[in-house]
Amino acid sequence: MDLSFTPDEERFRTQLRAWLADNVPRQWRSPSFWSTVSEAEAFELRRDWERVRYRAGFAGISLPREYGGRGGTPGMQAIHDEETARARVPHSVNQIGLTFLVPTVMAIGTDEQKRDIILPMLRNDVIxxxxxxxxxxxxxxxxxxxxxxxxxxxxxxxxxxxxxxxxxxxxxxxxxxxxxxxxxxxxxxxxxxxxxxxxxxxxxxxxxxxxxxxxxxxxxxxxxxxxxxxxxxxxNGWSTAMLLLSFERGASGLAQYTAFRSQFDEIVAAAGAEQIDDPVLRQRLARRIVDLECLRYHAMHVLTQVEKGGELGAESSLTKLQWSQTHQQLWETFDDLLGPEATLARPRPDADMRSMHREAMWSRSVTIWGGSSQVQRTIVAERVLGLPR
Missing domain, CATH: 2.40.110.10 (Butyryl-CoA Dehydrogenase, subunit A, domain 2)
Structure with missing residues (x-):
């Protein structure tokens, strides 16, 4: 496993970080901002900003230039995902297409499909x-x-x-x-x-x-x-779907680690000193830190395999299991720390935690969509570990 990036990739990080600092609206960096605008307004804000990002050359990082991408390395793509999460850039309005459909089209699509699908998606002309x-x-x-x-x-x-x-x-x-x-x-x-x-x-x-x-x-x-x-x-739809799902389940964990680590800090801040002093809850918080660091190292392992030209295959189920369980358990700890207040949209008059409340609710779904944890464990048992049916 390689835990380092090349000099070119680190130069890309510096360039991207500077551009994000100059272009991500300051109010977006507040966790609660997106809870203050309507869904329709949020969608248009994100769509317009992503077009700005595309024109600046920060879309389709690892895609070939002939299809509108930057022609970068998998490491550059991972850095992009990590830095945009750190800068609190919201998820793309075309996240489903960019993360799952585009790599599938690049792998098995016709030349016409590559031409007709990828560039319009990068420009957000087609959702x-x-x-x-x-x-x-x-x-x-x-x-x-x-x-x-x-x-x-x-x-x-x-x-x-x-x-x-x-x-x-x-x-x-x-x-x-x-x-x-x-x-x-x-x-x-x-x-x-x-x-x-x-x-x-x-x-x-x-x-x-x-x-x-x-x-x-x-x-x-x-x-x-x-x-x-x-x-x-x-x-051939089933084999196509399995290929696509390998990209979904094996998506870069560095962005997830970065986002979850920020969420951990927010949860600790929201809980307050009294809850943090509870030795049982402190143990749970320590366990979450261990889970998060394991996620980071696994993400670097996956990136190393991709850079060597390896295919994720059934092992992508390991990634899906790890990040989804880590995310859900993180927000279960939020419930433990805040108790009944965690179930309320505005539990305290001095703190707007609507965004945290929404994230806690959303976390209940992540072990279901993209293949439930039970299904992923079966895949790992049969196709990775070779256990009998």
Whole structure:
């Protein structure tokens, strides 16, 4: 495992850090800022600022220049993720597409798909969302029932997706569809790239217990998509999805470590001296620090493997398990420290902790989406450790 970056990568860090200091609005650095604006306003603020970042050359760090990227190394991408988290830059409005779809397109997409998908996404001209889960097909994704019937050079798609991030803002959706009549389980599935601005596609928001509407549900009623808008080949949807999920589950942990470490400091500050002096709670805080440092070292291990040209494969499930459990346990410690006050949106008149309350609520979901912890443990047992079924 290599814990260092090259001189070129460190020069990139210095350049990026200086640019972020000059361009990230000062008010964004307050943890509570985003709780003071509406979801619609927050989306537009983030979208406009990301266009500024793209024009400055700080988007698509490790992507080839021919597709609008910077042509940097995996180490530069990791530094970018770490420094933007440190500067409290909000998540991209195109996070789903950039983190999961783009590397999949780069790996197995056609030249036309690379050209048509990547640059418009970097400029935020096209917002992508992901349509995997369905009612009755969540962790058991192979139970999906959305169907696509071939009609000439198009598929006619009918079905429903749920827990679709950014559904309300999505221009296009990459989604799993059963395109082979009568097929079962993992067979006969294709990953289709569907225009959401057409008759036959309806997106409805879903409000979460935190009050946010980040998710939505999507209904397809005879929506049409060209056969050429299939990623990975017709009938190869399951293997395409597994490749995409390896990028989702194995995404750089350095940004997560940096963000979680800041959250830890905020939790300690919010708890106050009386709670911190409790020896049992201090033990729990110490355990969280150990968890966070383990996450950092694992992130460097993964980055080392990527820089050597290795593929994440099933080992990406280890990353998903580690960061999601670490994040959830961190906010469980928040609950322990603040007690009943942790469940209130504004627990104290002298401290606006709405953002912390929302993060605590959100943390309940991270061990479910992207493959539940139970599913990830099964993958690790069978495909990494080689244990019998």
């Amino acid at each position: 992508w969302c992901q349509g995997f889960s369905e009612p009755g097909a969540g962790s058991d994704l192979a139970a999906l029932r959305t169907v696509g019937v071939l009609d000439g050079d198009e598929f006619v798609v009918t079905g429903q997706k749920v827990w679709t991030t950014n559904a309300a803002h999505g221009d296009k959706i990459f989604t799993l569809v059963r395109t082979e009549p009568g097929s079962k389980r993992h067979h006969g599935i294709s990953m289709l790239l569907i225009d959401m601005h057409q008759d036959g596609v309806e997106a409805r928001p879903l409000r979460q217990m935190s009050g946010a509407s980040e998710f939505g549900e999507v209904f397809f009623t005879n929506a049409r998509v060209k056969v050429t808008d299939c990623l990975g080949g017709v009938g």
